[in-house]
Amino acid sequence: MKKSILEILNERKSSGQKSLALLIDPDKVQDLKALTNLLHMAEECYVDFVFVGGSLITNNSLTEVVKTAKSICDIPVVLFPGNTMQIDIYADAILYLSLISGRNPDLLIGQHVVSAPILKNSSLEVLPTGYMLVNSESTSAASYMSNTRPIPPDKESVAACTAMAGEMLGLRLIYMDAGSGAKMNIPAKMVRTVRKSIDIPLIVGGGINTSEKVKQVLEAGADTIVIGNAIEKNPNLLIEVSEKIYDFNKSLNVH
Numbered sequence: 001m002k003k004s005i006l007e008i009l010n011e012r013k014s015s016g017q018k019s020l021a022l023l024i025d026p027d028k029v030q031d032l033k034a035l036t037n038l039l040h041m042a043e044e045c046y047v048d049f050v051f052v053g054g055s056l057i058t059n060n061s062l063t064e065v066v067k068t069a070k071s072i073c074d075i076p077v078v079l080f081p082g083n084t085m086q087i088d089i090y091a092d093a094i095l096y097l098s099l100i101s102g103r104n105p106d107l108l109i110g111q112h113v114v115s116a117p118i119l120k121n122s123s124l125e126v127l128p129t130g131y132m133l134v135n136s137e138s139t140s141a142a143s144y145m146s147n148t149r150p151i152p153p154d155k156e157s158v159a160a161c162t163a164m165a166g167e168m169l170g171l172r173l174i175y176m177d178a179g180s181g182a183k184m185n186i187p188a189k190m191v192r193t194v195r196k197s198i199d200i201p202l203i204v205g206g207g208i209n210t211s212e213k214v215k216q217v218l219e220a221g222a223d224t225i226v227i228g229n230a231i232e233k234n235p236n237l238l239i240e241v242s243e244k245i246y247d248f249n250k251s252l253n254v255h
């Protein structure tokens with residue numbers, strides 16, 4: 001039987017094996033040819049997951065992006081929705097995000113109530129995820145759109161306690177995000193502190209734009225890293241990053 005995405009993430013976490021998620025923001029897709037090329041490259045580079053979503057999607061291309069990804073490659077497609085409008089039944093799974101770094105009830109439970117019946121009637125795998133925004137140098141779109149204050153980057157214990165609470169509430173993944181295109185990715189010290197505080201898989205994204213940063217975040221304890229902007233700007237970075245992850249996993253003898 002095919003493993004669920006959550007089973008894959010938990011197995012990898014247990015073995016120390018790292019994963020790479022390529023984030024595609026439908027709003028930023030220039031044309032179908034560029035998307036097709038990127039997805040072929042992702043498959044060749046053994047990208048583990050394709051995340052699809054954005055804080056604000058102003059066009060109608062979500063379904064087109066999901067369907068293209070499903071038709072071109074075998075990489076699981078996971079929705080990373082900015083709101084309840086970003087649900088597409090053709091994807092494999094959805095990060096069911098509860099914004100636990102904020103105090104906006106709509107994003108802690110309100111939107112979930114609205115989307116629950118739609119998800120219940122779909123075949124999407126629902127991944128209960130504690131979503132934590134961490135402050136970068138400037139206000140991220142996610143922070144602005146969610147009307148929440150992100151966790152300050154030097155407050156490791158706030159981040160750790162937030163993640164712990166999320167795990168104790170039964171969430172299955174923690175996703176720490178500095179926001180798309182963040183000038184500063186989440187500091188390694190914060191990633192390390194959170195990693196030590198929880199047992200569930202840890203996803204880290206936002207502003208990771210060099211293979212050196214990939215290495216730092218992985219060494220600090222992230223299980224999955226998410227990269228969007230930097231690969232949009234320079235698709236060849238995907239090769240460099242996937243080599244870094246391959247080397248990391250090889251050194252554990254688990255790839």
Ligand code: 1GP
Nearest residue numbers: 180181205206207228229
């Ligand atoms: C944003 O974590 C993702 O929500 C990825 O960020 O686009 O900066 O890679 P980047």
